[in-house]
Structure formats: C-alpha cells, structure tokens
Amino acid sequence: MAAERGSSGSELAELLVHLGRAAYAGAGGELTAAQWAALRYFARANRFSRTVSGFADYHATTRGTASQTVRSLVERGYLLRSRSERDGRSVVLDLTGRARRTLGADPLQRLALAAGRLDARRRDRLAEDLRALQDQLGQSRGGGCGVCARCGHLLRGGREFRCGLMDEALDASETGEICLRYRPRPDD
Amino acid sequence: MAAERGSSGSELAELLVHLGRAAYAGAGGELTAAQWAALRYFARANRFSRTVSGFADYHATTRGTASQTVRSLVERGYLLRSRSERDGRSVVLDLTGRARRTLGADPLQRLALAAGRLDARRRDRLAEDLRALQDQLGQSRGGGCGVCARCGHLLRGGREFRCGLMDEALDASETGEICLRYRPRPDD
DNA sequence: GCAGATAGTAGCGTTACCTAACTATATTGA
DNA sequence: TCAATATAGTTAGGTAACGCTACTATCTGC
Numbered sequence: 001m002a003a004e005r006g007s008s009g010s011e012l013a014e015l016l017v018h019l020g021r022a023a024y025a026g027a028g029g030e031l032t033a034a035q036w037a038a039l040r041y042f043a044r045a046n047r048f049s050r051t052v053s054g055f056a057d058y059h060a061t062t063r064g065t066a067s068q069t070v071r072s073l074v075e076r077g078y079l080l081r082s083r084s085e086r087d088g089r090s091v092v093l094d095l096t097g098r099a100r101r102t103l104g105a106d107p108l109q110r111l112a113l114a115a116g117r118l119d120a121r122r123r124d125r126l127a128e129d130l131r132a133l134q135d136q137l138g139q140s141r142g143g144g145c146g147v148c149a150r151c152g153h154l155l156r157g158g159r160e161f162r163c164g165l166m167d168e169a170l171d172a173s174e175t176g177e178i179c180l181r182y183r184p185r186p187d188d
Numbered sequence: 189m190a191a192e193r194g195s196s197g198s199e200l201a202e203l204l205v206h207l208g209r210a211a212y213a214g215a216g217g218e219l220t221a222a223q224w225a226a227l228r229y230f231a232r233a234n235r236f237s238r239t240v241s242g243f244a245d246y247h248a249t250t251r252g253t254a255s256q257t258v259r260s261l262v263e264r265g266y267l268l269r270s271r272s273e274r275d276g277r278s279v280v281l282d283l284t285g286r287a288r289r290t291l292g293a294d295p296l297q298r299l300a301l302a303a304g305r306l307d308a309r310r311r312d313r314l315a316e317d318l319r320a321l322q323d324q325l326g327q328s329r330g331g332g333c334g335v336c337a338r339c340g341h342l343l344r345g346g347r348e349f350r351c352g353l354m355d356e357a358l359d360a361s362e363t364g365e366i367c368l369r370y371r372p373r374p375d376d
Numbered sequence: 377g378c379a380g381a382t383a384g385t386a387g388c389g390t391t392a393c394c395t396a397a398c399t400a401t402a403t404t405g406a
Numbered sequence: 407t408c409a410a411t412a413t414a415g416t417t418a419g420g421t422a423a424c425g426c427t428a429c430t431a432t433c434t435g436c
Contacts, residue, residue, distance in 0.1 A: 009304025013211065013296050014228060014309060014320045016303075018246070019366070020208025021225075023201065025248040032424090034392060037209075040202060053414060058206070060213040067416060072391085074405050085328055089401045089414040108201050114324040116197030117206075123200060126317045129310060130203045136302040137210055145206070220393090222423060241383060253424050255385060260422080276434045277383040 019123050023111035036106055039078060042093050043103060046177035048166055050093050054180045058145055078102065135184040146182040148175040153183060211299035219376040222257045224294055227266060230281050231291060232363035236354055239278050242368045266290065334370035336363040341371060
C-alpha cells in the first residue's frame with residue numbers, strides 16, 4: 001500500500017485521459033468529437049481499413065454507433081461512400097475535398113501545435129512511449145492499431161513493400177497509413 | 189509542407205486522444221465514462237475543488253452537464269452532497285465507501301497497469317512530458333489543473349504548507365490533491 | 377445597498393452510445 | 407454442393423452526454 005515513488009500508473013493514466021479530453025475544450029466547431037475522430041481516421045487509414053467496421057474498431061465503439069456517425073458525415077458531404085470490390089458486404093469511405101479542407105479546423109490542432117512546440121527528440125520519445133502503451137493495450141483486446149511501417153505483416157524486398165496478410169503490394173506512401181490489421185512486430 | 193522528421197505534432201495528438209479512448213474499450217461496467225471520470229475527480233480533488241463547477245472545469249464540459257452527471261451519482265449512492273460552509277452557493281461532493289470500493293473496478297485500471305509496467309524512469313519522463321503539454325494547453329484556456337505540490341500558489345515554511353490564494357493551511361497529504369485553482373509555477 | 381459575477385439547477389434538442397434484431401454476402405466444411 | 411456459421415452493415419429503441427438558454431440564490435465590489 002506504500003505510495004510508488006514518482007508518478008504512479010494511475011496518475012499517468014488519468015493524466016493521459018484528461019489531456020485527451022482537454023484538447024477539445026471549448027471546441028464547439030462544426031463537427032462533434034466523434035465526427036472529428038471519424039474524419040481523422042478516414043484521412044489516415046489505408047485502403048483495407050476505410051470501412052465502417054474499421055472506424056468502429058479504431059474508435060472503440062460498436063458498428064451501430066459507427067454506422068450512424070458515418071451516415072451523418074456522408075449526408076453532410078464529408079465522406080463519399082462506395083461499395084468495396086474486394087468484399088461485397090463492405091463499403092469504402094473516402095474524404096471529400098470539403099472534408100480535407102475542414103480538417104484544418106480540427107480542434108485537435110491546438111494540442112497538435114502544443115506537441116509540435118516540443119523539442120523533436122522529446123516528441124519522438126513521447127510518441128514511442130505512447131505507442132508502447134498502445135501496443136500493450138491492443139494485445140489484451142482484439143484490435144490494436146498502427147501503421148504498416150511498424151506492422152508485423154509488412155514484407156519488404158528492396159524498395160518494394162508488401163502486406164503479407166492481404167497479399168498485396170503497398171505503395172511506399174501507404175506504409176505510413178493506419179491499418180486495422182496492424183500487429184506489433186514481435187522483435188520490436 | 190515538407191513532412192516533419194520523426195513524429196509530427198498531429199500524430200502525437202491523435203495518438204494521445206486515441207489512447208485515452210482505447211483505455212475504455214469494452215468497459216461497459218457499472219458506470220458510464222463520464223461517471224467514472226467524476227468519481228476519479230472527486231476522489232483526487234482537494235476540499236476547495238470538490239464542487240460541480242470544479243468537475244465541470246476538470247472535465248471540460250458545462251456546469252449543466254456536470255450537474256446532471258453528479259446528480260446521477262448522488263442518486264445511486266456514490267456521492268454525498270452537502271452545502272459548503274465557505275460559500276453558500278456551493279455544494280461539496282464526497283465519495284461514499286461504496287464509491288471507493290467501486291473505484292477498484294475502474295476500467296482505466298487497465299491503462300494504469302500498462303503504465304505501471306513501464307520502467308520507473310520512463311514513467312516519470314512520460315508524466316513530465318504530458319504535464320508540459322497540459323500546462324501549455326491550460327494556459328490558452330482559463331482552467332488548467334494540477335496538484336498543489338506543483339502549484340504557484342503553494343507556500344511552504346519548514347514542514348508547514350499553505351495556499352497563498354485561499355489563505356489556508358494545507359495538510360502535507362493534501363498537497364498531492366488536484367486543485368481547480370492550480371497555476372503552473374513560473375520558474376518551473 | 378445595488379450591480380455584476382458566480383454556483384448550481386432545470387428544460388430542450390441533438391448526438392453518442394449500447395443492445396438486439398435484421399439483411400446480405402463470405403467462408404467453412406461435411 | 408449446400409447448409410451452418412461468421413462477418414459487414416443497417417435499423418430501431420432507450421439511456422445518458424452534451425451544449426444552450428433561462429432561471430434562482432448567493433457572493434463580491436463599489
């Protein structure tokens with residue numbers, strides 16, 4: 001029952017959650033928090049992941065809720081909806097130009113700016129620590145989430161990239177996108 | 189427009205917010221996310237801050253919303269409500285024994301455990317970085333939030349602690365509690 | 377005192393969120 | 407090949423979060 005030296009795990013966890021909320025303080029912009037989250041997700045997810053289920057997983061909510069949020073964004077002209085050619089059950093969501101412009105007004109920018117003012121080394125260190133936490137959490141759930149560049153399924157041969165799971169070639173620029181199927185590399 | 193080296197501020201911000209949400213993944217326990225947040229707040233706030241407005245500020249929401257969340261917790265036996273002697277307009281909220289026991293099942297514990305598994309030095313570093321971000325955000329808003337031990341209003345004389353703003357003595361144990369009036373020390 | 381600020385509540389409408397039920401397509405396997 | 411099962415997505419219904427406005431009560435400053 002002795003207090004831990006320095007910061008305890010719970011303090012850290014509270015700090016993290018609190019910061020995540022405070023970032024939106026007094027936002028009130030043109031979209032709700034969930035809608036902003038969806039826009040950010042579809043802006044950064046790769047072509048295998050820009051689906052309703054993908055967002056539901058990322059946002060840790062149900063498909064029903066995700067479906068509702070997506071619908072509101074489609075109706076308001078932020079997302080384009082098309083059927084997947086890979087899977088007849090899936091729909092693919094893509095950002096419209098309007099959505100890309102709107103992302104510039106994302107209330108999260110305030111936090112992003114604050115983070116951008118950190119020393120580059122410190123920022124990288126922070127990101128690394130947060131990702132370590134994320135991977136650890138992801139393990140205990142099904143999901144997890146990260147970019148191909150750090151994914152255990154990525155195969156590289158020379159300058160070519162390939163996803164071993166989907167068995168498809170990846171453009172270099174795609175390796176920085178978020179993927180549903182992300183799994184931390186074991187040796188990482 | 190060139191990509192920043194390493195992690196950009198926006199990536200970091202997204203990571204942070206995402207982690208804050210993912211921590212609750214599949215929680216679904218006996219309370220909602222807002223209710224857990226309230227319980228945590230009232231467990232950690234000092235006697236000047238255990239009010240509806242205090243929680244509203246901390247949780248970055250309106251007093252109306254905070255009032256509703258608090259009411260639900262009082263009705264369900266998690267919080268005790270009493271009028272403040274210092275200020276006739278205020279009510280003071282205190283956790284019941286049931287609430288303290290319930291906090292053991294806080295879904296945030298999963299993240300807290302993950303954080304607790306980090307190396308102690310790394311954890312302190314992480315907490316420090318997050319607090320730096322928080323202070324920077326707090327500045328641009330009115331609020332801000334932190335513990336007396338790091339507050340600019342704290343005066344210490346020998347082993348005695350005192351809040352210069354409220355002009356009251358503080359018990360040593362109270363200096364680890366959250367305060368509404370927290371202001372980062374200028375020289376920090 | 378009186379004006380203006382602040383603490384809290386109440387009511388309204390929108391949205392998030394969950395659950396459960398449902399359709400349609402994929403996958404599995406006997 | 408065909409039936410069982412799993413998965414993608416939608417819909418409906420209910421609770422609570424959330425912001426807004428309006429309101430009362432108390433406090434603070436002049």
